[in-house]
Amino acid sequence: MILKAKDIRKTFGPTIALDNAQVELKDGEVNALVGENGAGKSTILKAIAGVHSMDSGEITIDGQKVDIHNTNDAIANGISIVFQESTINPFITIAENIFIDRLYQYKKFGRGIDWKKINKDAQEILDSMESGIDVKTDIHALNLGQWKLIEVARALSYNPKILLLDESTAFLNHNETVSFISSVKKLRERGMAIGFVSHHMQEIYELADRITVMRDGKFIVEMLREEVTQERLEAAMVGRNIGDKLYPEKSKNKNTETILKVEHLTVENQLTDASFELKKGEILGIGGLKQSGGDAIVDAIYGAVPMDGGSITMDGDTYTSTTPIQSLNRKIALLPGERTLEGLIVNFSIADNIVMSAGPKKGVLRDKKQEKELVDQYVKEVMIKTKNPNNPASSLSGGNMQKVVIGKCLATNPKVLLLNNPTRGIDISARQEIYSLIRGLANEGMSIIMLTEDLLELLGMSDRILITRNKEISKIFDENNGLTEEDVISYIV
């Protein structure tokens, strides 16, 4: 074992984030940390990386006790971390992003940056990971998976022995994830000890050498990959067996009443001539690579991006342009793809975020009583793990922040619900609950469009499936019985 962290305790005010937590990382191995949202996975990684100082506990490396009080201590002990949320600055170059806190080392005679040197050093790291990224590429031309690899390159630039990856694949699509995982495997082959957090079981089964389960801030069990069965893992993580009951039964009745008709919808540079119908009470899944048209469909229906052609008909009203306020009045709600940028005001309380769009009023004043009822209802319904909804949203774990955004959408009581990757970063148990909530809403007559980059989720949840490719609709499957990943992928790439 290269690193052992044990008896770790960390509190945030009254919240006990870690209590008797432990993890061991070994060179040339991936240890996957798994557990429900709020189990303490990010906190233990951040404690090891010196981002949070622990209240108590012990970290040893190669048998020697080490004191880690800040990130510099961690770096000095060969520990690097890649955070869950993106830390890429898109307004500077790839090399600057990699050496962001050491740019002074590349100052030429005390003046501008020595581009030749910084680019050479950055390229060396990118090549060592076999990332396939050319350092001179415009950062905007790269996909999110490549952005994550740049963050890994930044972590590697400190020459670590131990690399901590916190939900690095949460925002990546299928292809980006595949190449990210293959880069992680290469780092493992080089002897790196890797701590890897993810909610995606397939990734964990594929990558992990050992798995550490956490629950409520505590260490539950460590298993070697070969000892793991799905039943054992789920029982340790969530205390029950989910098995093949992750996705609820699809709608038995064929939905025939059209609620939303989209004709020849065009969005400049994003979507050309898309026509389809959304039926009352159905879940229409949209699959496809990022930027292939699906985001544009959802954003244009909501009015988050302007329509450049075509029309939308809802409730007998046909329109060729719309805004989010008009959508709110028409009872169309959008769960955006980027929770901390578009979905939440993280400094506001959980409660204020939930009621923000619904805005119950008594005359011109806020209706505090109804607000409280809404908050209590949605904290319970989407299972937000908080002791007090008046705490700031920033105090929640990533998955619980996402649940607040879902609660905020539902509190507006929409007829049409647009979901952009609704379960990113959400644990398997909460996902099962959210899927059953979404299906329940559809069964009650809500019409739902669900854009998702998770193919299993697309197949598991949709009554019908629309696929986009190269900014156009490439296929609409009017049935989703027995469709496989291969059936769908052939229209995606």
Ligand SMILES: Nc1ncnc2c1ncn2[C@@H]1O[C@H](COP(=O)(O)OP(=O)(O)OP(=O)(O)O)[C@@H](O)[C@H]1O
């Ligand atoms: N800065 C903070 N202030 C207050 N509470 C916090 C803070 N960071 C984390 N917590 C709390 O600590 C607990 C553990 O959170 P953590 O982010 O480690 O969970 P996690 O297992 O990584 O969850 P997820 O899978 O949702 O990312 C949660 O109850 C969370 O609300």
